[in-house]
Amino acid sequence: MNYWNPYLETLPREAYDQIELSYFRKMFSFAKEHSALYRDKLKGMEGKEIRSLDDLKKIPLTEKEEMRKYQEIEPFPYGGLLGSDIEKVTTFRQTSGTTGKPIYVPETYESWQWRIEAWCHILYMAGFRPRHRVFLPFGYNVYVAFWEAHFASEKVGCELVPGGALDTKGRIHKILEIRANGMMNTPTYGLHIAEEAKSMGIDPASLGIERMLCAGEPMPSATRKRLEELYQCHVFDHIGGTEPCAWAGMCEAKDGMHIIEPFFLVEILDRETLQKEVEEGEIGVAVVTPLGRRSFPLIRFNTKDLVIKGKNSCSCGRTSKKIKEVVGRTDDLRKVRGVLFSPKTVEEVLRKEFQEVEEFEIVVERRGLMDVITLRAEPNPGITVSSIEQTKARLRESLKIATNLSFNVIMEPPGSLPRYTLKAKRFKDLRDL
Numbered sequence: 001m002n003y004w005n006p007y008l009e010t011l012p013r014e015a016y017d018q019i020e021l022s023y024f025r026k027m028f029s030f031a032k033e034h035s036a037l038y039r040d041k042l043k044g045m046e047g048k049e050i051r052s053l054d055d056l057k058k059i060p061l062t063e064k065e066e067m068r069k070y071q072e073i074e075p076f077p078y079g080g081l082l083g084s085d086i087e088k089v090t091t092f093r094q095t096s097g098t099t100g101k102p103i104y105v106p107e108t109y110e111s112w113q114w115r116i117e118a119w120c121h122i123l124y125m126a127g128f129r130p131r132h133r134v135f136l137p138f139g140y141n142v143y144v145a146f147w148e149a150h151f152a153s154e155k156v157g158c159e160l161v162p163g164g165a166l167d168t169k170g171r172i173h174k175i176l177e178i179r180a181n182g183m184m185n186t187p188t189y190g191l192h193i194a195e196e197a198k199s200m201g202i203d204p205a206s207l208g209i210e211r212m213l214c215a216g217e218p219m220p221s222a223t224r225k226r227l228e229e230l231y232q233c234h235v236f237d238h239i240g241g242t243e244p245c246a247w248a249g250m251c252e253a254k255d256g257m258h259i260i261e262p263f264f265l266v267e268i269l270d271r272e273t274l275q276k277e278v279e280e281g282e283i284g285v286a287v288v289t290p291l292g293r294r295s296f297p298l299i300r301f302n303t304k305d306l307v308i309k310g311k312n313s314c315s316c317g318r319t320s321k322k323i324k325e326v327v328g329r330t331d332d333l334r335k336v337r338g339v340l341f342s343p344k345t346v347e348e349v350l351r352k353e354f355q356e357v358e359e360f361e362i363v364v365e366r367r368g369l370m371d372v373i374t375l376r377a378e379p380n381p382g383i384t385v386s387s388i389e390q391t392k393a394r395l396r397e398s399l400k401i402a403t404n405l406s407f408n409v410i411m412e413p414p415g416s417l418p419r420y421t422l423k424a425k426r427f428k429d430l431r432d433l
């Protein structure tokens with residue numbers, strides 16, 4: 001069996017559109033009736049006015065900042081974002097709060113099951129099956145992604161091994177001890193485990209991982225391929241967030257990601273105006289409406305994720321819309337010396353051409369009237385002094401070609417840059433401080 005849900009994954013385009021429009025109208029009316037945020041936001045608009053998917057554009061986007069405001073009212077702690085009776089809430093989750101005060105997310109048993117079912121599509125699409133013993137190398141805490149991964153693994157029939165409360169060495173020993181053959185992690189942590197394994201004299205390929213599902217950060221294809229080489233395994237990507245849920249995943253064709261339709265209605269909008277849908281191959285902002293989660297209704301949520309719109313067909317036979325690539329967060333895109341710059345481009349160059357660079361950090365500062373961009377690169381411990389100078393020169397040249405910016409390159413001693421287990425913070429813009 002190739003599909004988790006053969007019927008839903010191979011619907012004709014018109015059927016997806018029809019189902020999603022009908023679900024959207026229901027969610028619109030539900031949100032207006034049950035959540036204080038949407039009671040105010042959608043005042044004067046009626047669900048029946050939405051006659052086609054084009055009519056969606058009349059509805060304002062939902063921004064995280066306004067959600068924070070509505071969270072402050074009663075009932076504590078979800079406030080005006082709650083869509084159900086608070087007594088029906090069975091699970092508390094929250095965002096990481098990297099961009100401000102965290103958003104608290106309520107799940108009822110029903111909404112949580114809906115969320116897990118959507119996640120099963122992602123897992124199954126990436127080839128996870130009952131024969132996989134999946135190691136999850138994190139303590140889950142209040143963060144949703146690992147809990148989703150945990151419960152979806154169970155539902156798909158994998159054998160899930162929770163790997164919290166261990167350090168990285170302990171996790172490596174555990175993978176070997178129980179012969180795990182699947183793993184779910186951030187790309188950063190996947191690389192870190194490999195580095196740590198090597199320092200213990202263990203080849204990462206000998207860990208026996210066959211399949212890896214990554215999330216949490218935009219993963220350049222060079223990073224995905226580097227993980228595949230290190231572990232000699234298949235690596236897949238997916239995208240989502242605490243508020244909108246996980247809404248797209250990579251199939252075995254490894255050519256972009258499928259939007260999980262008809263669970264989510266995803267629009268990819270022009271990033272300047274946030275109005276018009278972009279064309280295939282163009283970059284846009286993903287705007288997501290989860291169509292079945294009632295505990296926390298969201299209508300046209302601005303994810304601030306920049307993606308390249310993909311084509312609507314795939315060799316795997318699934319018929320859902322695709323995104324070609326995740327570019328990064330709109331928050332991460334900066335103008336440096338008048339040039340639009342994405343940190344992901346630097347990662348792509350490093351992972352592809354500079355195997356000798358283990359870890360890195362990008363710093364932008366203003367000196368006088370001038371923006372200065374610096375790459376702090378940390379080489380492998382084995383690198384010789386003479387090759388350090390060569391690497392520096394090559395880095396300057398490759399980065400200039402890829403970004404059109406002249407980088408100041410500093411080589412740091414091995415082990416000196418921070419290592420990250422969850423979301424990496426390798427980009428620092430010090431100009432606003």
Ligand SMILES: [Zn+2]
Nearest residue numbers: 251253314316
């Ligand atoms: Zn596919």
